[in-house]
Amino acid sequence: MNILVLGGGGREHALAWAIKQNPKCDRLVVAPGNAGIPDIGETAALDILDPATVTAFCADEGIDFVVIGPEAPLVAGVADALAEVGVTAFGPSAAAAELEASKSFCKQVCAAAGVPTADWAAFDSAADARAHLAQKGAPIVVKADGLAAGKGVTVARDLATAEAALEQLFAEPDATVVLEEMMEGEEASFFVLCDGETALPIGSAQDHKRAFDGDEGPNTGGMGAYSPAPILTPEMEAQVMARIVEPTLAEMARRGTPYRGVLYAGLMIHQGTARLVEYNVRFGDPEAQVLMMRLGAQALDLMHACAEGRLAEMAVHWADDHALTVVMAARGYPGPYRSGSAIHGLEGLPDDSWHMVFHAGTRVEDGQLVAAGGRVLNVTARGGTLQQARDRAYAMVDRINWPEGFCRRDIGWRALRDA
Ligand code: AMP
Numbered sequence: 492m493n494i495l496v497l498g499g500g501g502r503e504h505a506l507a508w509a510i511k512q513n514p515k516c517d518r519l520v521v522a523p524g525n526a527g528i529p530d531i532g533e534t535a536a537l538d539i540l541d542p543a544t545v546t547a548f549c550a551d552e553g554i555d556f557v558v559i560g561p562e563a564p565l566v567a568g569v570a571d572a573l574a575e576v577g578v579t580a581f582g583p584s585a586a587a588a589e590l591e592a593s594k595s596f597c598k599q600v601c602a603a604a605g606v607p608t609a610d611w612a613a614f615d616s617a618a619d620a621r622a623h624l625a626q627k628g629a630p631i632v633v634k635a636d637g638l639a640a641g642k643g644v645t646v647a648r649d650l651a652t653a654e655a656a657l658e659q660l661f662a663e664p665d666a667t668v669v670l671e672e673m674m675e676g677e678e679a680s681f682f683v684l685c686d687g688e689t690a691l692p693i694g695s696a697q698d699h700k701r702a703f704d705g706d707e708g709p710n711t712g713g714m715g716a717y718s719p720a721p722i723l724t725p726e727m728e729a730q731v732m733a734r735i736v737e738p739t740l741a742e743m744a745r746r747g748t749p750y751r752g753v754l755y756a757g758l759m760i761h762q763g764t765a766r767l768v769e770y771n772v773r774f775g776d777p778e779a780q781v782l783m784m785r786l787g788a789q790a791l792d793l794m795h796a797c798a799e800g801r802l803a804e805m806a807v808h809w810a811d812d813h814a815l816t817v818v819m820a821a822r823g824y825p826g827p828y829r830s831g832s833a834i835h836g837l838e839g840l841p842d843d844s845w846h847m848v849f850h851a852g853t854r855v856e857d858g859q860l861v862a863a864g865g866r867v868l869n870v871t872a873r874g875g876t877l878q879q880a881r882d883r884a885y886a887m888v889d890r891i892n893w894p895e896g897f898c899r900r901d902i903g904w905r906a907l908r909d910a
């Protein structure tokens with residue numbers, strides 16, 4: 492197969508790395524990719540948000556299978572356009588991608604399907620939102636309705652914080668804002684492949700959303716992750732499938748927009764009961780890095796079977812292993828940061844099925860690897876235990892010489908504390 496991966500983050504490097512392990516992959520192209528890709532495949536500078544550009548590239552280059560990494564091309568209809576020209580693609584239609592693109596759409600599907608989630612209301616008038624806030628009080632969660640790269644959410648413990656978040660969101664023209672009950676509990680990410688008929692769980696992970704150690708500081712896209720998530724026991728997975736995932740898939744099919752691709756359920760688990768925080772219509776970043784490290788070559792077979800509607804014949808073969816990834820970010824992230832600082836020390840690091848540095852925002856300038864984004868490297872390791880995976884990952888971090896970067900030193904703390 493000639494395979495095209497769309498995206499340029501650590502998630503896409505990890506997807507490409509796993510795909511490349513599989514002998515069915517002849518040619519691998521990642522668009523736009525990053526400085527990690529040339530080690531395993533080609534990069535192509537494409538406007539991946541333009542469906543016609545992607546379909547033309549597939550025709551010109553004889554691409555057989557497209558794996559769509561981020562949400563934006565899905566929402567832009569790239570999977571629909573590929574289906575129209577008969578190219579097999581992994582990722583939902585634009586209509587199904589609304590589950591992530593619109594929080595109010597997601598909540599309507601949950602209500603129709605009876606999926607447990609936080610009580611909520613959506614407002615396009617600031618005055619109505621303020622009145623609702625005055626009535627409900629704090630704590631409360633304030634969210635922008637559309638895609639906001641994880642940054643449109645304020646978990647407000649007091650009214651002043653909630654009011655400030657409302658002001659900020661309604662400063663945008665045509666804003667729709669969701670006000671939501673704050674849920675207590677422990678968060679976990681659960682990933683399920685769906686082909687419209689069959690749903691196959693492909694692993695769990697826990698992310699670390701805050702920028703600094705001890706879960707302090709601002710929310711980010713994710714500063715590190717590990718898999719599996721111990722809180723998602725087999726019993727809890729069964730509960731999530733029965734009460735959350737399967738009713739959602741049935742409702743999407745009933746609406747005539749069956750869900751095909753990976754469904755990422757962000758969960759809040761409290762006293763043995765899981766509720767949905769949100770759906771994403773793609774793999775998580777950095778959760779994909781730990782999932783791909785654990786799945787290896789079979790990731791390609793699973794995604795391809797999913798895209799072709801053959802999931803019923805598939806099973807996931809798990810090793811008894813753990814994976815952990817540490818995100819190295821540019822100082823200042825998730826606020827303003829500087830690009831272009833030199834990164835040294837990657838050359839001598841092990842890279843095998845136990846150790847891998849996935850690139851996110853990187854590029855090469857005059858032969859030198861430099862930072863080119865907020866999240867820059869995902870230092871990832873696998874081990875027989877979580878502790879071993881973590882020791883291996885931080886041993887690599889300690890050999891990377893990038894004074895302008897920072898990382899959390901406590902990735903995995905919760906699972907190790909509870910172990
Ligand atoms: P979202 O973009 O909806 O995933 O929200 C980002 C983060 O905000 C989540 O991962 C949670 O940590 C937090 N969050 C969102 N909604 C809620 C809620 N209803 N209760 C508690 N925390 C929430």
Ligand code: GLY
Nearest residue numbers: 712713775776777
């Ligand atoms: N790591 C969270 C996300 O990908 O949405």
